[in-house]
Amino acid sequence: MSTTPTPFTADDLAARMRHAVESAQAAGLDGLLVMPGPELVWLTGYRPTAITERLTTLVLTADREPTLVVPTLERPDAEGCAAASALELVDWTDGQDPFSVAAGLLGGTRTLAISDSAWAMHLLGLQDAAPGVAYRSFTQALPMLRAVKDEAEVARLAAAGAAADATYGEILKVRFAGRRETEVAADLARLLRDFGHEQVDFTVVGSGPNGANPHHEAGDRTIEKGDAIVLDFGGLMHGYGSDTSRTVSVGEPSALVREVHEVVRQAQQAGVEAVAPGVPCQEIDRAARKVITDAGYGERFIHRTGHGIGTTTHEPPYMIEGETQPLVEGMCFSVEPGIYLPGRFGVRIEDIVTVTATGGRRLNATDRGLAVVH
Incomplete structure (x- = not known):
């Protein structure tokens, strides 16, 4: 790759x-x-x-x-x-x-x-x-010891992000309906390695009600037509991490799935747009959370908006209320709001973002719209 x-x-x-x-x-x-x-x-x-x-x-x-x-x-x-x-x-x-x-x-x-x-x-x-x-x-x-990346580190993170993007592009081509979550997770792991990852850290495949558990581990549930599926996957490439999430629908999504997905998409966009040098980390969380709260789903956004990434896929800084550490050019972290409706489905959209002199630059470029798979 x-x-x-x-x-x-x-x-x-x-x-x-x-x-x-x-x-x-x-x-x-x-x-x-x-x-x-x-x-x-x-x-x-x-x-x-x-x-x-x-x-x-x-x-x-x-x-x-x-x-x-x-x-x-x-x-x-x-x-x-x-x-x-x-x-x-x-x-x-x-x-x-x-x-x-x-x-x-x-x-x-x-x-x-x-x-x-x-x-x-x-x-x-x-x-x-x-x-x-x-x-x-x-x-x-020393929470910020590794938080600010130099150009060579950002380049490695960008390459890992591109490999994760290529993985997502390929996974959209496989069959979902009638297969177990574990089978799709195995496809994700194989593709990450095919595109250059030396280590796969996680392959979340949360179908239907399992998507309401943000850290659901792929299980034996058979994916059904009409399911919304949270895909969250990443690992290490050249020693640096990837981590991306997209939500797809098996066949045409319901009106509620479309509604929730659009709220999350707008929240993720707001979080990315809030990124700039000097902005406290908590403001990224606030920007994304406000969109979800205003839409009436505030209680169903149950985790922080983001985490740092580098030689591990989770590290400081964290985008969460109470974290006043200002963003610094070269910091890299996820922006990943989600909405989780117990017993029904979940939606999460995640990109890795790096802080530049003029704002935030995404290191993931795949479409953030609701993809329909078969």
């Missing part, structure tokens, strides 16, 4: 690590402990072959070079990561206390941000080995 983008270099990743330390200091912290997960991949390009009970952590503080603590048996993999030349590697062997090894790098009394993905046993082990160190979660302390 697209050419493989130029990999991020050691210099690129070193700049991210410096940015992380500076962000920690600005938040009143002394540094970061980064565990296996999206932050470690974003900062170093290193993805351990398996997340096990063995401690792996990246220590980022202003008073030492970035240091990656790894099990000895995994050191060869760490030496091959994109940021290896910008890292000091410290390994530990089975039978050695890894928490003491890590504690020796942390210094005295200080406060560090730690990955949300940290295992409790690792955090507790670090607390015992370094009792003077306090910890705060990344989401609590």
